[in-house]
Amino acid sequence: MKHYPAHANKTEAKIINKIITSALKNGYSIGVFDGEDYSLLRSTTRKEIKAECFATDETTLMFNRRDFDAAQVGWVWLIHGNGSDIISDYADNPETEAILENANRYAEELS
Numbered sequence: 001m002k003h004y005p006a007h008a009n010k011t012e013a014k015i016i017n018k019i020i021t022s023a024l025k026n027g028y029s030i031g032v033f034d035g036e037d038y039s040l041l042r043s044t045t046r047k048e049i050k051a052e053c054f055a056t057d058e059t060t061l062m063f064n065r066r067d068f069d070a071a072q073v074g075w076v077w078l079i080h081g082n083g084s085d086i087i088s089d090y091a092d093n094p095e096t097e098a099i100l101e102n103a104n105r106y107a108e109e110l111s
Contacts, residue, residue, distance in 0.1 A: 003046065003047045003051055004016075004050050004051075005051075005054045007054065008053070008054045009054075009080065009081070011083050011084055011110065012054075012078070012080060012082075012083065012086045013053075014106070015084070015086050015087070015103050015106060016050070016053055016059075016061075016078065016086070018102045018103040019076060019099060019103045020046060020049055020061075022098070022099045022100070022101070022102055022103070023061070023063050024044055024046070026098065026099060027066055028063040028066065028073065028099070029044050029064045029065075029066050029070065030042070030043055030044070030049050030061050030062065030063060031043075031061070031062035031064060032052040032053065032059060032060070032061060032062075033062065034052065034055040034056045034058070034059055035056045035058040035059070035060070036056060039052040040052045042064055042070060049061075053078075054080055056080075057081060058078060058080060058088075059078045059080065060075055060076070060078070061075060061076050062074075062075045063076075063095065063096065063099060073091075073095040073096070074091035074093055074096030075090060075091050075096070076089075076091075076096065076100060077089040083110075084111050085107070086107070087100065087103065087104065
């Protein structure tokens with residue numbers, strides 16, 4: 001899919017797209033941790049965010065406010081290679097649950 005590495009799983013990419021779309025639509029920036037390093041601290045640019053996914057066998061997306069303090073409001077841990085079960089864990093709070101609502105629904109439909 002566009003802007004992801006060529007080896008990206010299409011089902012997983014669709015789920016990540018839903019997460020990115022929801023987070024950006026709800027006014028958050030996204031940071032990316034690839035299991036080894038913070039490859040992207042904060043961005044609101046889809047192309048930058050997608051390019052940092054699938055670098056290793058896991059990706060953590062961190063959701064931050066866009067205001068002056070840019071406080072983190074949540075995160076989701078993605079394990080690549082699990083197809084529709086890519087969402088492994090996430091912050092248990094209303095902000096993160098709202099971001100993941102569409103992605104979780106879509107993943108459940110695929111299971």
